[in-house]
Amino acid sequence: MPSKTPPAYVEAGGREVRVSSPDRVIYEATERTPEITKVQVCEYFASVGEPMIRAIGDRPTAMERWPDGYREGMRLAVGPQDREGDGFYQKRLPKGAPDWIETVGIKFPSGRSADELCPRESAALVWAAQMGTLTFHPWPVRRPEVDKPDELRLDLDPQPGTTFADAQRVAEVTRELLEELGLRGYPKTSGNRGIHIYVRIRPEYTFEQVRHAAIGLGRELERRDDGVTTKWWKEERGERIFLDFNQNNRDRTIASAWSLRAKSGAPVSTPMTWDHLKSVTDPRDYNIVTVRDYLADGDPWEDMDGESYSLEPLLHLWETLPGGELNFPPDYPKMPGEPPRVQPSKKVAEHWDEQGNRVE
Structure with a gap:
């Protein structure tokens, strides 16, 4: 041997x-x-x-x-x-x-x-x-404050039909938006086709607030570039760059x-x-x-x-831009205001109430 x-x-x-x-x-x-x-x-x-x-x-x-x-x-x-x-x-x-x-x-x-x-x-x-x-x-936390994130993470995820160059374009639009709001983003390659942008934030917010800040930013990006989407369901994303807001959840x-x-x-x-x-x-x-x-x-x-930044400019976008709550990952407990956890193409309206709960 x-x-x-x-x-x-x-x-x-x-x-x-x-x-x-x-x-x-x-x-x-x-x-x-x-x-x-x-x-x-x-x-x-x-x-x-x-x-x-x-x-x-x-x-x-x-x-x-x-x-x-x-x-x-x-x-x-x-x-x-x-x-x-x-x-x-x-x-x-x-x-x-x-x-x-x-x-x-x-x-x-x-x-x-x-x-x-x-x-x-x-x-x-x-x-x-x-x-x-x-x-x-x-x-996105440091001990001892393991329940208060100090990083906002923006994950620009290219969908089928898009390229790294598309992610670069969206990253530049993101940089411009952050600067307008008085925030500084730090980019990196994902190691695959995507781009990640980090913003150091004050550890004063919950995971849910940081997630809402990401959604607010994503909705403003959608207004500025029609190659961006915050649609959670893959069938709705199309050939666009998906801003994966759920990467800001606890244990994501x-x-x-x-x-x-x-x-x-x-x-x-x-x-x-x-x-x-x-x-x-x-x-x-x-x-x-x-x-x-x-x-x-x-x-x-x-x-x-x-320097650590306030999330208030992004939370203002969340509060003022239309759209409401978005889906959480499937392993999460049902969250307040969350839409139905069913693909839009399979949804039958009368099976769900206004709070997104299934009606038996």
């Missing part, structure tokens, strides 16, 4: 983190990138540790784990009962974690609670990568800044200046091989914590 590859050790922030099976192939070679091994993934997270901890430090963070690496056609499990997925979300810290790994207690919409990874140093990122984590999914997260994505070529969700974002022709150019050189010019998000 072949001898087992001895572990490697990756230094991060003064700690040495043990990496088992360091030669395991995590990403196969592509035309853009060579084969990427497990130890190279760990070394990547060590190298971006400082800006990444600046972005996600002290935040409850779910781990998107791919223990055997990623291959084209692999699938992320859709829930704890899905045993066929190749990757999965780990929301509770796994047993056996080193005693220096920190956690924070959070509550889910169901009322259940968990102790989730709470990175405070770059070594925690390397440890998670050693556990198969490629993508970190932080909450998106890939963090500097995270790898489970896509061929090991793309990275990459923070950018607004001017740099305009120049991008293919977001796949920002990957595990190229991002460290890109970061050598400085972290575009370094000053994000310099």
Whole structure:
């Protein structure tokens, strides 16, 4: 039998983190990138540790784990009962974690609670990568205020028939709107075809208020660009950029800044200046091989914590623009004022009352 590859050790922030099976192939070679091994993934997270901890430090963070690496056609499990997925979300810290790994207690919409990874140093990122984590999914809160978001997250999600260039156009309209309202947005690539825009906000609002702020902004974007939609049901979105307002709900997260994505070529969700974002022709150019050189010019998000903004201008849009409440995700309890949770093409009006409750 072949001898087992001895572990490697990756230094991060003064700690040495043990990496088992360091030669395991995590990403196969592509035309853009060579084969990427497990130890190279760990070394990547060590190298971006400082800006990444600046972005996600002290935040409850779910781990998107791919223990055997990623291959084209692999699938992320859709829930704890899905045993066929190749990757999965780990929301509770796994047993056996080193005693220096920190956690924070959070509550889910169901009322259940968990102790989730709470990175405070770059070594925690390397440890998670050693556990198969490629993508970190932080909450928009920091301890100890885990019920008061300090980030508004605008997820511009290209629908079928649209392109990254469409997302770039909508991002620029979003930047202009935010500036008109006295707010500053910080963009990043999603690591796929979309764009994420973050606004640092004062931790004075509930998750529901932050979600309403996103809806208000989305409705104003719809007025300014007919290539934008806030329609929750996919059958109504058309070939437009969907502003996914529900990403601002409790326990809804998106890939963090500097995270790898489970896509061929090991793309990275990459923070950018607004001017740099305009120049991008293919977001796949920002990957595990190229991002460290890109970061050598400085972290575009370094000053994000310099100012926190009021949500009142966006909440004013929510209160004044027509449309009312929109649907919550299906795993959420029924929320006040929510429309019926049924596809519009399948809705029979007389089966629902004015509050969106089914009439038996």
